[in-house]
Amino acid sequence: MTETIKYxxxxxxxxxxxxxxxHILSNAGLKVLIIDKSRFPRPKLCGxxxxxxxxxxxxxxxxxAVSGLKKNGIISFESNQYEIYFKDKRVTKKDLPLAFYFVDRYRYDHFLLTMAGQAGAEVVEGERCISLDISGSRVTTSAGRTIEAKLIIGADGINSIVRRGFPKGHFDQQNWLDNMAIxxxxxINRSQLRKQIDHPVLYFDFVNHGYSWIFPNKEKLVIGAGGPFRKNKKQLLPAFNNFLSGLDIGEFQPDEIKASAFPYGGFLLQPAFRNTLLAGDAAGFADPLLGEGIFxxxxxxxxxxxxxLNALREGKDIEHDAAYIAGQYIGSLQRYIYPEFVYARKTRDFIFTCMNRFHPASLKIIMGLLGTKPAEAIHGLRSYKWMKRNHRNSGADFHSDGKF
Ligand SMILES: Cc1cc2nc3c(=O)[nH]c(=O)nc-3n(C[C@H](O)[C@H](O)[C@H](O)COP(=O)(O)OP(=O)(O)OC[C@H]3O[C@@H](n4cnc5c(N)ncnc54)[C@H](O)[C@@H]3O)c2cc1C
Structure with missing residues (x-):
């Protein structure tokens, strides 16, 4: 028997x-359902x-706040330093007034989902959405249910089923694929690496238009490499193995290496259709310079x-004024997020064009000229757009005129 519920x-x-x-919508008193195919805590490949x-x-x-997140083990490590390498040569090592924090996604995601549940969201775990009926604003699930809602938010990651329910031609599929990265x-245990790593280290020599990294955690080190598939094709895994052998981390089983796709510049300019909005990886929203996607x-x-919520405050109806809500959402993305992505992408293209066409050492010159500005942009103190300083208390995370 098919059950029909409307949220x-x-x-x-x-x-x-x-x-x-x-969390936000339940706190405001809306009837919200979050459905996830996994049971939490669940693993998620991430730095x-x-x-x-x-x-x-x-x-x-x-x-x-940070103090609480540290106390309950959500933040397991922090560092105010970062280092960038090209081959075995250090390009830069800097201290910042702000810290990079490291979380274990197993705990972080579970914590946030629990908070959403505590705010009043109904949470269903272990049930997969298998199709979206975009005109009927409903989904069917692996449990044979049909769930109807006035509005649907597709937050189902890179392989989003919700995005696949959008009509053909609504977004540029080729651009999406061209900007897909692996x-x-x-x-590894910290003891496996002879060198002591207490801050993030990035390496810009193994992957074309991407990079390799070592991120510290309390007990472990996360070592990774990623870049656009189209620019690296089958060279990515050998490049990663090359990187690992240079680090001399000792014996490991090949199946300890995990792989995942991530969006790297192919973000959707129209992440909305009828009563459905997309957020996060589902819409390709990760920074095209470093792949930062959690923020x-x-x-x-x-x-x-x-x-x-603004539409409701203005007396609008979620269901019948979905087009208005979509317009407001896209307007906010144009103001706060898209300019960052466009300029992060320009920065990446500039760095790799200089390194590939002129000399790999151009990275050192660029980083020397920019100083800590790129790191400040990563922390949101500056915009990637001309590295302009943001107003910290502006209420917006990015001060931007929305033009790009
Ligand atoms: C190797 C790697 C390293 C990374 N390192 C970093 C980093 O250090 N810092 C950073 O900021 N970003 C990093 N990222 C990017 C970051 O992991 C993502 O951008 C982020 O997880 C996106 O969050 P999300 O909520 O949009 O999607 P996800 O975190 O992918 O969550 C999607 C959820 O949807 C569920 N789901 C999927 N399909 C369905 C379905 N059909 N029905 C129901 N539920 C479904 C999944 O189970 C999952 O829980 C990294 C990515 C990779 C691949």
């Missing part, structure tokens, strides 16, 4: 994007690096939620 908002996916939207702009969002949305990661997942979900 104000159905959120498909309980990762950082889904939990953020679920787990979060920046100061994410810390500000966690405080703003969830009321959680990342490989391995988690953009949460920030886009915050903007989508604000668009819904």
């Amino acid at each position: 104000d908002v159905l959120i498909v996916g309980g990762g950082p994007a889904g939990s953020t939207a679920g 787990g690096c979060i920046t100061d702009k994410t810390i500000r969002l966690l405080k703003r949305v969830f009321g959680e 990342a490989f990661e391995i988690f 953009y997942a949460q920030r886009s979900a915050e903007l989508a939620s604000q668009a819904i």
